[in-house]
Structure formats: C-alpha cells, structure tokens
Amino acid sequence: MTTIDxxxxxxxxxxxxxxxxxxxxxxxxxxxGHRYIGAGIxxxxxxxxxxxxxxxxxxxxEGSTIVTRGNAQDATGDTMSGGSIVIxxxxxxxxxxxMRGGSIFVxxxxxxxxxxxxxxxxxxxxxxxxxxxAGDFLGEYQAGGIIVVLGLNAKQGEPCVGRFCGTGQHGGxxxxxxxxxxxxxxxxxxxxxxxxxxxxxxxPLLEQYAATFGVDLGMLKSSPYLxxxxxxxxxxxxxxAQY
Amino acid sequence: MDLYVHPRFEVLRSEKKxxxxxxxxxxxxxxxxxxxxxxxxxxxxxxKCVNCHRCVALCPTKALKIAETSHSFRQNANWSGHTIQELxxxxxxxxxxxxxxxxxxxxxxxxxxILLNASQVTNPSIDPLREPMETRTFLGKKNQTVTRDTRGxxxxxxxxxxxxxxxxxxxxxSLGSISYNAHASLANAARELGIFYxxxxxxxxxxxxxxxxxxxVQVASxxxxxxxxxxxxxxxxxxxxxxxxxxxxxxxxxxxxxxxQIAATRMTPEGSDAISPAPxxxxxxxxxxRQLVYSLKEATGNTKPIIVKIAAVHNxxxxxxxxxxxxxxxxxxxxxxxGTGAAPTRIRDNVGIPIELALASVDxxxxxxxxxxxxxxxxxxxxxxxxDWVKAIALxxxxxxxxxxxxxALGCHLCRSCHTNLCNWGIATQRPDLxxxxxxxxxxxxLVNLIKAWQHELREIMGGMGIxxxxxxxxxxxxxxGVGMTREELDILGIKHAGL
Ligand code: SF4
Ligand code: SF4
Ligand code: SF4
Numbered sequence: 001m002t003t004i005d006x007x008x009x010x011x012x013x014x015x016x017x018x019x020x021x022x023x024x025x026x027x028x029x030x031x032x033g034h035r036y037i038g039a040g041i042x043x044x045x046x047x048x049x050x051x052x053x054x055x056x057x058x059x060x061x062e063g064s065t066i067v068t069r070g071n072a073q074d075a076t077g078d079t080m081s082g083g084s085i086v087i088x089x090x091x092x093x094x095x096x097x098x099m100r101g102g103s104i105f106v107x108x109x110x111x112x113x114x115x116x117x118x119x120x121x122x123x124x125x126x127x128x129x130x131x132x133x134a135g136d137f138l139g140e141y142q143a144g145g146i147i148v149v150l151g152l153n154a155k156q157g158e159p160c161v162g163r164f165c166g167t168g169q170h171g172g173x174x175x176x177x178x179x180x181x182x183x184x185x186x187x188x189x190x191x192x193x194x195x196x197x198x199x200x201x202x203x204p205l206l207e208q209y210a211a212t213f214g215v216d217l218g219m220l221k222s223s224p225y226l227x228x229x230x231x232x233x234x235x236x237x238x239x240x241a242q243y
Numbered sequence: 244m245d246l247y248v249h250p251r252f253e254v255l256r257s258e259k260k261x262x263x264x265x266x267x268x269x270x271x272x273x274x275x276x277x278x279x280x281x282x283x284x285x286x287x288x289x290x291k292c293v294n295c296h297r298c299v300a301l302c303p304t305k306a307l308k309i310a311e312t313s314h315s316f317r318q319n320a321n322w323s324g325h326t327i328q329e330l331x332x333x334x335x336x337x338x339x340x341x342x343x344x345x346x347x348x349x350x351x352x353x354x355x356x357i358l359l360n361a362s363q364v365t366n367p368s369i370d371p372l373r374e375p376m377e378t379r380t381f382l383g384k385k386n387q388t389v390t391r392d393t394r395g396x397x398x399x400x401x402x403x404x405x406x407x408x409x410x411x412x413x414x415x416x417s418l419g420s421i422s423y424n425a426h427a428s429l430a431n432a433a434r435e436l437g438i439f440y441x442x443x444x445x446x447x448x449x450x451x452x453x454x455x456x457x458x459x460v461q462v463a464s465x466x467x468x469x470x471x472x473x474x475x476x477x478x479x480x481x482x483x484x485x486x487x488x489x490x491x492x493x494x495x496x497x498x499x500x501x502x503x504q505i506a507a508t509r510m511t512p513e514g515s516d517a518i519s520p521a522p523x524x525x526x527x528x529x530x531x532x533r534q535l536v537y538s539l540k541e542a543t544g545n546t547k548p549i550i551v552k553i554a555a556v557h558n559x560x561x562x563x564x565x566x567x568x569x570x571x572x573x574x575x576x577x578x579x580x581x582g583t584g585a586a587p588t589r590i591r592d593n594v595g596i597p598i599e600l601a602l603a604s605v606d607x608x609x610x611x612x613x614x615x616x617x618x619x620x621x622x623x624x625x626x627x628x629x630x631d632w633v634k635a636i637a638l639x640x641x642x643x644x645x646x647x648x649x650x651x652a653l654g655c656h657l658c659r660s661c662h663t664n665l666c667n668w669g670i671a672t673q674r675p676d677l678x679x680x681x682x683x684x685x686x687x688x689x690l691v692n693l694i695k696a697w698q699h700e701l702r703e704i705m706g707g708m709g710i711x712x713x714x715x716x717x718x719x720x721x722x723x724x725g726v727g728m729t730r731e732e733l734d735i736l737g738i739k740h741a742g743l
Contacts, residue, residue: 036541122507
C-alpha cells in the first residue's frame with residue numbers, strides 16, 4: 001500500500017501520481033477537494049481520507065475501486081465503465097452520469113440528476129445504489145442499468161426521490177424502497193409494486209449495501225419496493241412528420 | 244380524409260429510350276419505380292421520389308430524369324406552394340417537421356460577397372509549382388511564454404497539438420447517422436491526407452480504432468460509446484455543445500437505426516432510441532464546462548487537445564471567449580448552414596447565424612481580449628470550395644471542417660432524406676444492401692482527390708497573394724474585400740469594401 005499526502009498537491013499532480021500507480025493499492029491522505037481522482041485509471045485501488053472534489057472516478061475502468069470515507073461532490077463516477085466507487089457519506093449532483101458499467105454505492109443521499117443517461121450493453125450493466133434520498137430528475141434519460149434508492153432516512157410517508165423521476169427514461173430499471181410514488185412522475189414511466197421475482201437483480205446489491213455500511217439485510221429485503229420502467233424504448237417516435 | 248399533398252417531384256421516363264431492364268426499380272429504395280407485368284412497361288410513383296438521382300445515374304440508356312413538379316398553387320408571394328404543403332402535412336400528422344442536411348433557404352452567403360486579393364507589380368506573386376508553400380498547421384494552445392532549463396536551453400512547454408498537413412478536417416458525423424462504409428472512407432482518406440476525421444457522437448467502431456492517429460473522438464451529452472480506451476484512441480477529444488444545423492437541439496438516433504454494430508459501438512441497448520439532448524445536464528456554466536474539459540484531460544493524461552464545438556448563435560463571441568477560458572485547446576464553431584442527419588426543419592432553417600460573421604467576431608473578440616493564442620479556431624457550416632476555405636482562414640480560422648462537401652464526394656446528391664434511412668447512395672443508411680453500394684476504397688479515393696484539388700487551389704490563391712504559408716494567410720483580412728455589403732456587415736467582418 002502506497003500512501004500519498006495530497007495536502008500540498010494540485011489535482012493535476014495528484015492525478016499524475018495516481019496514474020503512475022495504476023494496478024496498485026493507494027491511500028490518499030489529506031484529500032481536500034481534489035477533482036478527477038482516479039479519472040480513467042484501470043486496476044487501481046484508492047482509499048481516500050478527507051473530502052474528494054468533483055468528478056471522483058470519472059471514466060473509471062474495470063478492476064478499479066475507490067472508497068471514500070467522507071462525502072463526495074458532483075459528477076461522481078461520470079461516464080465510468082467499470083470498477084466500483086463506495087462513498088461512506090453523501091454525494092452531490094449528477095452521480096453516475098452516463099455510466100455504462102461498474103457500481104456506485106452511496107451510504108447517504110445523492111443530489112439532483114443521479115444516474116442520468118445510464119446505459120447498458122451486453123454484459124455491461126451499471127448499478128447505482130443510494131442509501132438515503134435522491135433529488136429531482138433521478139434517472140433522467142436512463143437507457144439501461146439499475147438504480148436503487150433505499151430512502152433509509154426518509155420520513156414516514158415521504159417519497160425517497162424528488163420530482164420528475166425518470167423523465168425521458170427509455171431503458172433500465174429504477175427501484176425505490178418504501179413503495180411511495182414520487183411526485184410529478186412523467187407519463188412515460190410505468191410504475192408497479194414489485195413482486196418477489198422483480199427483486200432478483202437487486203438482491204446482490206442489497207447484500208453488498210448491508211455488508212458495506214452495516215445495515216440490516218433482512219429489513220432491506222422485506223421492505224416494499226416500487227419498480228419504475230419506461231413504457232417505450234422509443235419515446236419520441238411519434239413526434240415527427242417526415243417528408 | 245387527409246389533406247392532399249401533391250408529389251414534389253416527377254419521374255420522367257423516355258418511353259423511347261427505356262428498355263425495361265428494371266435497374267431503376269432495383270436501385271430505388273424509396274420504391275418510386277415499378278414494373279407492370281401485364282403491360283410489360285415501367286411505372287413511376289412520383290410521391291415516393293426524393294430526387295436522389297440514383298436511378299438517373301444508373302439507367303443504362305439515360306432514359307430518366309427527375310423534375311420539380313410544375314403543378315402550382317395560385318401565385319402568392321407570401322404563401323409558397325412548399326409552405327402550404329408543409330402546413331398540410333402538419334395538419335395531417337400533428338408532427339414536428341423533420342428533415343436533414345443543411346439549411347437550403349436562399350439567405351445571403353457572405354463568402355459569395357467576399358473577393359480575394361492578388362499581387363500586381365510590387366510584392367510579386369509566388370509560383371506554387373516552383374516555390375515551397377507551407378500548408379502544415381498545428382492546432383492547440385500556443386504558449387506565449389518561453390521557458391528555459393538551467394543551461395538556458397528552450398523547454399518544450401507546448402501542450403498537446405494536432406498536426407495537419409493542410410488546415411482542413413472532416414467534421415463529426417456519427418456511425419448511425421452515416422454508414423460503416425462512409426466512416427471507412429473518411430478514416431482512410433484522413434490517414435492518406437495527413438488530416439483528421441471526426442467519428443461523431445456515436446462511438447468508434449472497433450474496426451476503426453486503427454485509424455486513431457487520424458481520428459477525433461467526440462463526447463456529447465449522451466456519452467455514447469465513451470470510455471477511457473475510446474478517449475485514448477483518438478488524436479483529440481471533442482466536446483459537442485452544439486451543432487450549426489440545430490443549435491439548442493440534441494441528437495436523436497431512432498431505435499430502428501440503433502441496431503447491431505451501431506448499438507454495440509454506442510454501447511446502448513439495441514432498438515432503443517439513442518437520445519443525446521442539447522444540454523449536458525452537468526453543464527450550466529463555463530466553470531462546469533471547464534470541469535468536463537479537465538476531466539477529459541485527466542482521463543487522457545493530458546495527451547490530447549480538447550476541442551469544444553459550439554453552434555454559431557447570437558453572442559457567439561462572448562460564448563467563445565468563455566469557452567477559451569474553460570481550458571479548451573481548440574474551439575470549433577459550426578455555422579447555420581451546417582448539415583445534419585436529422586433535424587426539425589424549422590430549427591434548421593431559422594436558428595443560428597452565418598459562420599462568416601461568427602468567425603470574424605469571435606476572432607476579433609479573442610484578439611481584443613488577448614487570448615487568441617490560447618485556442619485554435621476551427622470553423623464549418625458550409626465550406627463548399629477552396630475559396631470558402633481560403634476566405635475562412637483569412638477571416639481568422641486556423642482550420643476548416645467539412646462534412647456536406649465530403650459526403651458529396653462520396654456520391655451524396657443532397658436529396659435531404661438522410662433521416663429516412665433509405666439513402667440510395669449507401670451513405671446515410673444502415674440497411675446492409677444500401678450500405679454495400681458505397682465502396683470505401685473508391686469513396687476514400689474521391690475524398691483524397693477532392694482535398695488534393697482544393698490544396699492545389701489553396702496554394703495557387705496564396706501564391707497569387709504573394710503569401711507562402713497558411714500562417715501568413717490566417718486572419719489576414721487585408722486579403723479580403725466585400726461587395727454589396729452594408730457598413731455594419733463590413734465592420735463585423737473586419738474587411739473593407741471593394742475599391743478601397
Ligand atoms: S433503368 Fe432506365 S432503361 Fe432500365 S427500366 Fe429504368 S428507365 Fe428503363
Ligand atoms: S428517389 Fe432517387 S432513385 Fe428513386 S426515383 Fe427518385 S431519383 Fe430515382
Ligand atoms: S446522404 Fe444520402 S440521403 Fe442524405 S442527402 Fe445525401 S444522398 Fe440524400
């Protein structure tokens with residue numbers, strides 16, 4: 001394990017050091033808002049002590065893991081294609097933007113536009129799990145992958161996500177624990193209460209969440225969930241007159 | 244009952260010349276030709292014709308021609324027949340009008356009203372056949388400070404650059420909007436010419452990674468096919484913020500085109516729409532843009548210049564000034580005549596401004612602010628000839644992007660039906676039988692011919708001006724004069740009227 005003290009480093013210096021350590025285990029100490037940590041690096045394992053800045057783990061690759069003990073900021077895991085990011089706190093806006101593989105586990109809340117433009121193809125199916133609540137526009141333009149919001153800190157009767165959840169969604173699945181329909185759902189989103197078999201794809205995610213953050217798995221598994229899916233893979237087909 | 248919309252074109256077949264070989268019937272993917280078995284004669288279905296000339300070009304006896312219909316509405320200078328028919332179509336369908344390729348409206352072209360200079364008597368012209376002419380161009384931020392090491396030697400402090408043998412590139416067209424064979428043609432030609440093609444926002448097909456050193460890879464809001472190996476594959480990364488044909492409107496590849504290799508390259512589920520909205524939902528400011536620029540620089544280890552592409556719109560100079568401060572190395576500006584594989588007609592025809600004006604005002608603004616060398620400027624949005632190219636460079640461009648012109652070299656006949664997936668020339672289609680019609684080797688050869696011809700013309704024009712390098716032509720507005728322009732137009736372009 002290599003330790004880097006980030007205190008006096010500019011983000012570009014930290015980035016350079018990390019790129020040189022691809023394939024190794026690295027601890028970053030005194031992290032203070034450094035952006036782009038782990039951007040596009042494969043096979044690295046980064047443990048962050050302190051607060052990382054925006055775009056943590058952007059374009060992250062297979063075989064990489066990032067664990068941060070504090071909160072993360074905006075654009076965590078932007079366009080990541082593999083690996084995993086674990087946040088022992090909350091994260092800002094646009095977490096998992098355009099992600100096409102790998103997983104992100106957020107212990108606490110996520111800001112606006114979490115999981116937008118998520119994609120999947122073939123074997124690659126990205127997963128985003130948010131333990132607390134998520135802001136507006138969760139899963140906007142989602143084309144694939146799985147988003148789970150647990151709402152563990154949601155009040156009784158309160159939806160665990162904000163408004164306009166799944167706007168423009170045309171693929172993938174959104175699971176919302178608690179079974180409360182979010183406000184102002186767009187018309188193209190199809191909502192149902194899950195049957196036990198619907199939960200199959202998220203059981204391993206719940207297990208991992210419970211194990212990572214010390215939450216009762218039985219409670220997670222026995223809770224009611226809503227499943228949001230798009231009612232069309234081609235939402236805009238009828239919009240146009242061709243000539 | 245639907246409102247009646249009269250066919251726009253008439254298929255005219257000479258009975259005398261036609262030998263009923265049925266070639267036209269096989270060639271027209273729109274189904275505008277048929278054969279009447281009982282009568283033993285050919286039939287035409289005018290309403291299906293888009294005027295792409297495929298049948299005309301392939302008819303062995305030259306029996307065919309296509310005419311714009313002479314059927315007309317009662318003369319009305321305000322309501323053209325075409326406008327009336329479009330309205331009928333919307334009344335019938337309730338749909339947004341969709342079309343493709345660049346703005347066809349008869350708006351004034353500034354390039355056509357700019358004339359070039361040549362030397363006479365003093366400052367003699369240069370014979371490009373005899374004298375060396377430098378057309379090599381480097382795109383990217385040019386550092387203004389010189390740094391030396393402890394022994395006083397110059398340190399290379401130049402960031403990543405793109406080196407072009409001539410200042411021209413093929414602009415972004417995604418795999419999906421155009422075919423595999425069209426991409427193969429562009430990639431091959433770019434390699435042979437020592438320039439770059441741009442794979443557009445649909446990802447880079449695995450077969451084309453080998454052209455990486457001559458490829459610009461694009462990142463748009465939908466992030467199709469974007470992963471780190473893709474970013475590393477290209478010579479530069481372009482962030483698409485806007486497109487001249489449809490500023491403020493995003494890309495949308497319909498699900499029926501998003502199949503097989505297209506979906507694999509985009510890394511999206513087959514058959515689902517590939518939606519890339521105009522706004523990047525993580526960019527609301529120059530500071531946000533800066534974040535994307537730097538995340539790309541970090542992900543590529545600072546080895547690739549970052550291009551930010553914007554559409555030419557009102558206030559483009561202020562926008563470009565912001566973009567220049569975002570850390571972008573190159574700004575690409577796309578004028579309102581730029582092409583598209585599909586765009587809402589009204590947007591294409593009414594939104595944006597001419598590239599000549601946008602370029603001149605951006606160049607001036609960046610000079611005024613002392614940041615012109617921080618970025619290179621690449622412009623597109625209807626560069627139709629070597630003279631448009633020369634004029635753009637003299638107005639301040641470091642290089643030009645061409646797309647429609649490149650497709651014409653591949654055989655496109657500008658029928659503006661790219662959005663139908665039925666391109667009879669194998670360019671804007673994903674139907675395998677149609678794609679096969681475009682031979683990538685011949686396509687590349689035509690592109691190489693075109694650019695070589697333009698290069699000769701560029702050298703000849705520069706020679707005539709007494710200029711022997713593109714560097715000296717860039718921003719050299721003294722080489723330009725306007726005709727038939729207002730004071731204001733001349734001021735924006737920063738040129739004098741002819742005669743002065
Ligand atoms: S291709 Fe020409 S000759 Fe052959 S059927 Fe058509 S019009 Fe007649
Ligand atoms: S669409 Fe093209 S191929 Fe078909 S009839 Fe018209 S010009 Fe000929
Ligand atoms: S690319 Fe094909 S469909 Fe598009 S304008 Fe050219 S010929 Fe027509």
